[in-house]
Amino acid sequence: MHVAHLSLADFRSYARAEVPLGPGVTAFVGPNGQGKTNLVEAVGYVAALGSHRVAGDAPLVRQGAERAVVRAAVVRDDRQTLVELELNPGRANRARINRSDNVRPRDVLGLLRTVLFAPEDLALVKGDPGDRRRFLDDLLVARAPRLAGVRQDYERVLKQRNALLKSAATARRAAGRSVDLSTLDVWDDHLARSGSELTARRLELVAALGPLVSRAYAELAGPGAETVLEYRSSALPEGESAAAAPKDAAEAHRLLLEALGRSRKQELERGVTLVGPHRDDLTLRLGTLPAKGYASHGESWSYALALRLASYELLRIDELGPEAARTADGSLPEGPGGPVLILDDVFAELDSKRRERLASLVSGGEQVLVTAAVPEDVPAQLSGVRFSVRDGLVERVD
Incomplete structure (x- = not known):
């Protein structure tokens, strides 16, 4: 290509x-x-x-x-x-x-x-969760363009749900009035349906990227601490380990509905949706420590570059099959594709x-x-x- x-x-x-x-x-x-x-x-x-x-x-x-x-x-x-x-x-x-x-x-x-590799990539390691969510979602859409529709559906439902929550919070603070919330359960279901598929696809992507990032980081930075990619779902109960992340879209749907129920009182007070893929994060670790705040400048750059190299390799394998993996000396293979x-x-x-x-x-x-x-x-x-x-x-x- x-x-x-x-x-x-x-x-x-x-x-x-x-x-x-x-x-x-x-x-x-x-x-x-x-x-x-x-x-x-x-x-x-x-x-x-x-x-x-x-x-x-x-x-x-x-x-x-x-x-x-x-x-x-x-x-x-x-x-x-x-x-x-x-x-x-x-x-x-x-x-x-x-x-x-x-x-x-x-x-x-x-x-x-x-x-695309750019100086802005350093934000993948040092920046806010939104930078890492965008990285995952952009790669998801590159691999499966239909997921652009899922992403847009989720953002549309989130906007509508937030508008309802905001109007309820504003009315309550301004005049102690209540707002008809009969449609909130409907929006909860819509949010959980689109959000669960997005969550499930992100988790699959993180699992596929993990070993590719580890290899790329070692090639760029040399032997040292291992890289670990860990997806943190906001739908998990507080204190729950990231290892308890949902295994598929059906489980993600259930967990997200349960989380929306737990957070409803707080959401009505604050006027904003507090759980869902828009609140999740991709934690990047070097060994046992989070890269953000602990990695040196050089280590952060190596991590960011490793994420991009792993993305390239994954897209190439998607298109050409396992034979498109790296050559014996670690370089990406020459020739068409990818x-x-x-x-x-x-x-x-x-x-x-x-x-x-x-x-x-x-x-x-x-x-x-x-x-x-x-x-x-x-x-x-x-x-x-x-x-x-x-x-x-x-x-x-x-």
């Missing part, structure tokens, strides 16, 4: 941009603030319908423009698909596949898969050891896109096509 051509109109800093791409390594080199990240951000947007830098679409539209358009020619199994996305802040986005208008933006999911790898200004953040090891591990990907401020930040293992990015111009350097 690779992107053969990227076309932008009024996206970020680009009024227009036409960038021919191909398999192998492509590096975008230029001073900071010139638009390198905007290019790979556009590729990532086609894959995930979202940016790794901002939550909404408005910042992606060039100042003064009403909308932005991203087009990508995606090659997979020797077949090319043209994907077009029109970003309309405040209105519904539009999508086309091979010039057909009879598609929804969500139908684009799965046509292109990417794994997601597009994007390394956005990552190497400048790493010491020489981690830089060289990461470069050697990913160099065999079918397509690797790299951004760097100076040529020296691109490791020798990632030699290939190079573009200069400066003053809004993207020019190939021969």
